Amino acid sequence: MIRWIVTFLIIALIAAVLGFxxxxxxxxxxxxxxFYIFxxxxxxxxxxxxxxR
Incomplete structure (x- = not known):
């Protein structure tokens, strides 16, 4: 799940830099x-x- 979170954050950062x-x-x-589900x-x-135990 952490991999999905990081993937979407990277997509968000790239999209923000490109103006989307x-x-x-x-x-x-x-x-x-x-993240909240995780x-x-x-x-x-x-x-x-x-x-x-």
């Missing part, structure tokens, strides 16, 4: 959503590993 503001905003928003899954993984 809408595409840059869209790619940054997608990266942000994937954080939630990471926390759930930590919690489940604590209860397995």
């Amino acid at each position: 503001g809408g595409i840059a905003a869209g790619a940054a928003e997608i990266a942000k959503i994937i 954080i939630v899954l990471f926390v759930l993984s930590l919690i489940s590993s604590l209860f397995k």
Whole structure:
């Protein structure tokens, strides 16, 4: 998932440099959503590993 986040952030940066503001905003928003999903899954993984013991 981190690879997807980095990919969309790079797309957003390149689009912003080239002047495509809408595409840059869209790619940054997608990266942000994937990041939040990653954080939630990471926390759930930590919690489940604590209860397995």
